[in-house]
Amino acid sequence: MIEEMLKNAGLKKTKQRNLILEIIKSSSKPITAEKIFEIIKSESNNTNLSTIYRTLNILCEKSLLLKILKSDGTASYQLNDASHKHYITCCACQNSVLIDSCPIKDLSDKIVNETGYIVTGHSIELTGICPKCNKK
Numbered sequence: 001m002i003e004e005m006l007k008n009a010g011l012k013k014t015k016q017r018n019l020i021l022e023i024i025k026s027s028s029k030p031i032t033a034e035k036i037f038e039i040i041k042s043e044s045n046n047t048n049l050s051t052i053y054r055t056l057n058i059l060c061e062k063s064l065l066l067k068i069l070k071s072d073g074t075a076s077y078q079l080n081d082a083s084h085k086h087y088i089t090c091c092a093c094q095n096s097v098l099i100d101s102c103p104i105k106d107l108s109d110k111i112v113n114e115t116g117y118i119v120t121g122h123s124i125e126l127t128g129i130c131p132k133c134n135k136k
């Protein structure tokens with residue numbers, strides 16, 4: 001599946017790209033570059049953080065990945081496929097909860113119709129106060 005994703009995006013298969021996509025795919029939540037770095041480093045020392053950032057940027061440009069930017073400035077990554085997820089994050093305790101459906105799917109289709117653009121991806125994150133923090 002990952003090989004196919006790279007092929008469809010016109011990207012050459014490299015060990016690093018494969019590894020990063022593999023890690024993101026197996027992660028249940030969006031994952032940060034630092035976390036990916038830790039995982040790769042624990043298996044082999046043959047990488048550094050800037051290489052990982054570079055690879056992540058390429059994969060985002062080619063729309064294989066969605067980048068999620070949090071209000072605190074940290075970015076995390078997830079696969080940009082039909083199973084991509086959105087989260088709502090509590091601004092007080094930073095807890096995240098999964099949102100079941102993609103809230104922008106219909107809007108995105110409408111924009112395609114109206115503008116003729118090909119939408120290659122989107123990034124949306126909701127912030128709020130979780131019920132626990134709301135009680136305080």
Ligand SMILES: [Zn+2]
Pocket residue numbers: 090091092093094095129130131132133134
């Ligand atoms: Zn909270």
Ligand SMILES: [Zn+2]
Pocket residue numbers: 084085086102103104105122
């Ligand atoms: Zn979505």
